[in-house]
Amino acid sequence: MSVTLRSDRAVLRFSGRDAQKLLNDVVTGHVVAEPGPARWWALLSAQGKIQAEGLVGWDGDAFWLDVHETVADSFLKRMRLYKLRAEVTMEDLRASHRVGWSAEPPQAGIVHADSRAGGIGYRVIDTIENAAGWEADTTPYLAARIAAGVPEQGADFAADSTFAHDIGMDLLGGIDFDKGCYVGQEVVSRMKHRGTARRRPVIVAAPAAEAGMPVLVGEREAGTVGAVADGKAVGIVRLDRIVDPAGVTVAGAPASLVLPAWATYAFGESVANE
Structure with a gap:
């Protein structure tokens, strides 16, 4: 192998x-x-x-x-x-x-x-x-x-740009919510209990996409595309800006967005406390 x-x-x-x-x-x-x-x-x-x-x-x-x-x-x-x-x-x-x-x-x-x-x-x-x-x-x-549908540093986002919830760490075992304090724990705990995670990973299908390109809803940016393989990528997007996942574009062409199988969130969700 x-x-x-x-x-x-x-x-x-x-x-x-x-x-x-x-x-x-x-x-x-x-x-x-x-x-x-x-x-x-x-x-x-x-x-x-x-x-x-x-x-x-x-x-x-x-x-x-x-x-x-x-x-x-x-x-x-x-x-x-x-x-x-x-x-x-x-x-x-x-x-x-x-x-x-x-x-x-x-x-x-x-x-x-x-x-x-x-x-x-x-x-x-x-x-x-x-x-x-x-x-x-x-x-x-x-x-x-x-x-x-798992993002990764370097390929999909840069250091000091992204919260742990943005890449689904809270849902994929990357955060221990039962242990004591660690660096940044207060922010992570607040986002969990208040439900203030705005951005989440999705799977983007866009044949012309390149890493770093914006995901657009009309003329409004909803997120960015990560590293691309075979016309697909993980994108980290604002859920509340995507009411119709079939209505987005990347690189000037229609793109489709699909939630990862493990996702507990949905397109069009609004943050509990804006």
């Missing part, structure tokens, strides 16, 4: 007695030191905007994380500030390891199921030498992620 190289992801390894506590105290997700699927998480600013996001899985007495390469340095810098005197070793493995994806569980590497949206294959981490034969074409992974 083939593994797709995800060259835009950076590998980080957190180990030590206090690694789990540090991660749980800082990021949104539920971090557990036990075998199982990789869990989604985000590091937020105090204003609740996503600064980094990725998956974390446990293997060999350590937590293995991946983040978009553009935020790896800033993520590590912030985590070192939060570390204080905690017994945690943070390793930047960009020089020695790579991240891959496979539709089926591969036989080699550090493998974790990606359980978002009911399952998006498997995340694989291995050494550069072992990853030399991985496929360079990322279309299979991108198509699987788009079909599931």
Whole structure:
């Protein structure tokens, strides 16, 4: 079976007695030191905007994380500030390891199921030498992620531009609502309890679309299109601006919008507290 190289992801390894506590105290997700699927998480600013996001899985007495390469340095810098005197070793493995994806569980590497949206294959981490034969074409992974309606930093949105609710983290296990405080927790909790999430992910079908193009309702922008594969993309849109999902355009041509299978929201929804 083939593994797709995800060259835009950076590998980080957190180990030590206090690694789990540090991660749980800082990021949104539920971090557990036990075998199982990789869990989604985000590091937020105090204003609740996503600064980094990725998956974390446990293997060999350590937590293995991946983040978009553009935020790896800033993520590590912030985590070192939060570390204080905690017994945690943070390793930047960009020089020695790579991240891959496979539709089926591969036989080699550090493998974790990606359980978002009911399952998006498997995340694989291995050494550069072992990853030399991985496929360079990322279309299979991108198509699987788009079909599931799951946005991703770098491809679909930039750092410090997006709330966790905007990308469905509250509905896909990326936020632990039962644990104590973490950075940005107050904003996340307020959006949940007041129902003030304005933007949500949708699947956009627009053959001429390119990443970053606006989704228009008439002449009014309702959102933007993320990375495109086979004429489809994940778009993050204002639900209240889309009364008729068949009436939108992208790149000057009609486009169709479909809610992800996991969505509990609907087109045309208005925010509870404007």
